[in-house]
Amino acid sequence: MRTLTVDLGDRSYPIYIGAGIRKQKSLFADAIKGKQVMIVTNETIAPLYLDDMVALLSSDYQVDTCILADGEKYKTLDTYGQIMTSLLEAKHNRTTTIIALGGGVIGDMAGYAAATYQRGVDFIQVPTTLLSQVDSSVGGKTGVNHPLGKNMIGAFYQPQAVVIDTDSLKTLPMKELSAGMAEVIKYGLICDKPFFEWLENEIEALMSLDAERITESIYKSCEAKAKVVALDEREGGIRAILNLGHTFGHAIETEMGYGAWLHGEAVAAGMVLAVDLSCRMGNVSSEELVRTVNLLKAANLPVLPPQNMTKDAFLSRMILDKKVLDGNLRLVLLESLGDAITTSDFPEDYFNACLEDALEASRLN
Amino acid sequence: MRTLTVDLGDRSYPIYIGAGIRKQKSLFADAIKGKQVMIVTNETIAPLYLDDMVALLSSDYQVDTCILADGEKYKTLDTYGQIMTSLLEAKHNRTTTIIALGGGVIGDMAGYAAATYQRGVDFIQVPTTLLSQVDSSVGGKTGVNHPLGKNMIGAFYQPQAVVIDTDSLKTLPMKELSAGMAEVIKYGLICDKPFFEWLENEIEALMSLDAERITESIYKSCEAKAKVVALDEREGGIRAILNLGHTFGHAIETEMGYGAWLHGEAVAAGMVLAVDLSCRMGNVSSEELVRTVNLLKAANLPVLPPQNMTKDAFLSRMILDKKVLDGNLRLVLLESLGDAITTSDFPEDYFNACLEDALEASRLN
Known part of the structure; x- marks a missing residue:
């Protein structure tokens, strides 16, 4: 223990x-x-x-x-x-x-x-x-x-x-194991690059529930979250980085109806959007974006939004999100792989292009 | 202001x-x-x-x-x-x-x-x-x-x-002014004897809404409550003294159905029970009990429980009260006029006698 x-x-x-x-x-x-x-x-x-x-x-x-x-x-x-x-x-x-x-x-x-x-x-x-x-x-x-x-x-x-x-x-359905793994991968992305790399190596063992590695991944995840929460118990600032992918993800969950997409599945697709936007802004490399997509895929997670989702649906759902401050949309983005920030300072055309490209890819998929 | x-x-x-x-x-x-x-x-x-x-x-x-x-x-x-x-x-x-x-x-x-x-x-x-x-x-x-x-x-x-x-x-109905005055009087009883004596002198002016005295009585009441709350924000200990009369009062309110007795009216009758018990225990004098009853009466408040209430009704309602710790009934009582404590250390026969005498007096009233 x-x-x-x-x-x-x-x-x-x-x-x-x-x-x-x-x-x-x-x-x-x-x-x-x-x-x-x-x-x-x-x-x-x-x-x-x-x-x-x-x-x-x-x-x-x-x-x-x-x-x-x-x-x-x-x-x-x-x-x-x-x-x-x-x-x-x-x-x-x-x-x-x-x-x-x-x-x-x-x-x-x-x-x-x-x-x-x-x-x-x-x-x-x-x-x-x-x-x-x-x-x-x-x-x-x-x-x-x-x-x-x-x-x-x-x-x-x-x-x-x-x-x-x-x-x-x-006793957990595989689909729910994957959904949980989305959040595990999130901790690597937002604050721990070595953990992200460890996950890339161990993802198969984790998906087969290797006892020692599962305990390690839960420990590392809880440790990462506990550190952030200790700094900001009531979510005034840094704690918001825990929501990487969640603003997009909540929009997907709400639009599709609660339960149609599992939370972790929506977050996975949302994280790809956030990392994609970070990539377009030059904060992470295309190779790192591909590695993120591959790791999520290895955990059997979706990496694109639902086919029948629209850009307007994303935008109207995201306005009511708790992370909106006085109408100014704030997102969690990566400054680099393993380092997240919350910001409303991102080019609107990149943001639109991310959504449009992902929705297009989803329809073609 | x-x-x-x-x-x-x-x-x-x-x-x-x-x-x-x-x-x-x-x-x-x-x-x-x-x-x-x-x-x-x-x-x-x-x-x-x-x-x-x-x-x-x-x-x-x-x-x-x-x-x-x-x-x-x-x-x-x-x-x-x-x-x-x-x-x-x-x-x-x-x-x-x-x-x-x-x-x-x-x-x-x-x-x-x-x-x-x-x-x-x-x-x-x-x-x-x-x-x-x-x-x-x-x-x-x-x-x-x-x-x-x-x-x-x-x-x-x-x-x-x-x-x-x-x-x-x-614009407040007189009945509700009286009900509020029950809590004002409570502050004198639990922590401020000079304020209790000031209220005895000023009760008529207060009931006619003399502006200066009303402001003073609210200020003194808020000050008393603020002091107690500052010492014990989450009601672990001393804050419970603010509930003088409330355990009895809640039983009356619940038994009669919400709204039949105003909260302050039920608290007034409850405070008389608590001061009566404190008197039987020798903590306050009979004269002080009479002064308490007279001050409440001057504020047009009831000083006896409802006629159709029974001792059993009191007991069963008091058991679920939040101030019950593991089945051990705790009450707010006076150590002296102007000084309250929370205790489960009171003679059960005095407690029973208080309730029985008050209910008997109410039926004869």
Whole structure:
């Protein structure tokens, strides 16, 4: 098992990474302060892992469960209300601990419930997908979607601990493994060129879930994210670089309808657009753009936007993105491979050409 | 105009108190950082003050409004969702400022919307009732009710500024002025004996809205609350003394159905129970108990629980209260007049006798 600490002063917390560690009671006991535990999970994960977790904890705590429908389309205020009702019906008080057992949707919703139940209770993340392990379980972003925009409702709220059991990837569909790998590759692109090169060498082993390399890639990803988050907990500045490809990606996700494209798939296509724009601006070489595309392809990820997407659709969706400051579109771009910045200073014609060329390539593909 | 600063490090903010100050543009301009403003108010307040405020700000900002139904029964997740929809429909971004124009319900909901819209935007409180001026606009408690419990969903979140216009009390129903006065009297009881004595002398002038004395009583109340909140922003300890009478009061409010008893009325009856228990424990004299009852009566407040309330109803409602720690009932009691503590160390038979005697007196009343 490897352990990493996210350094946020009195909100610091440990991330544990290893095979089979969801059965290590002490990791939970160290983080639970009260006598009550509410495990929030979904209908897909419950049959796989819920019984084990209830059995692990029920001798020491009042353990209740809240099993939600599975899928991004249920990441709503209504489902969040269901968690609140479960907590109140089982008479959980302020000293309760919520355990989020599942992927990013469960983590975001259970975290938001923890942030706002009786104005804030403790929670522990047990992310079961690669995406949630390397992204949404680190950094304290919690929330739900609104019909008019993704992640528009939420709070910054830190967990007491994150328990990442790499064994849970064995039950993950390949498509979702790829989607998670998009975020792993992102860390190489934005802040760690040696890690990017390591990924180029190890991508086959990673896609076959080689235990040691998977643990290493999650550790490096969490470490990269933890470093950025520690510098900027509430996303005033540098933290925005974590959104490489996401402004384009959110536009794809929203336009196609939540769930049609996986988040990581949309981010992969979005990252290619961002690296392409960085390339046209002379910040990265054509060879580096090709290497980026090849690495994403090796992870079975899309590198072009959807065929039926238009430039206008991109533009109107991107205007409402949280990264827009007073109508001025800001993007995360690369200054060089392994070094990202957030800027609204990019030539508009390059930006348009990137979108047009990619959409054209997608239609021809 | 008087100005008070709530000292919370980088979340410090000013409270302005004075007659007619809702028309002072500079107070708002100093607190608004972006170009968008969303005024959240209700159907009762809108006809009185909304046009003035829109006129004041619309030359400098994009001003949108969200007018909600009036009343505690609308303090729900659904109504909160309506604020979110208004913000998204008018394309408000992260630099928007929400202005809460109304009483405690509007302040709590608009504040919760501000805490969670795009994970947090700025807000300004313009409380229009005495209760919200002396209580809910100071301290950062925001949230909504759940059918199973009051204020069970919410966040701690501080405003950029609070603008208290004492002129707005002229349009306030007398019953609500009394309810607000319950909280003013509370500050004397829990932490300021000289203020309690000043209130005994000035209660008639206050109830007739003498401008100078009203400003003084609001200033002293906000100052008292600000001091306590500064010591304990997230309610780990001392802040709980602000809840004198509230555990009993919440039980009354919930049992009678939200809105049947005003919050301040329920708190008044609850404070008498708490002071009575403190008296039986020998902490305050019988004469001080009588003075407390007389001061509340002079403010036209109830000093006994509802006739149709039972001891069992009190007990079962109090168990779910947020101040219950692991099943151990904690109450705010007085160590002496002007000095409160939170404790679970009180004789159970005294506690029972207080409730029984008060309920008996209420039935005979």
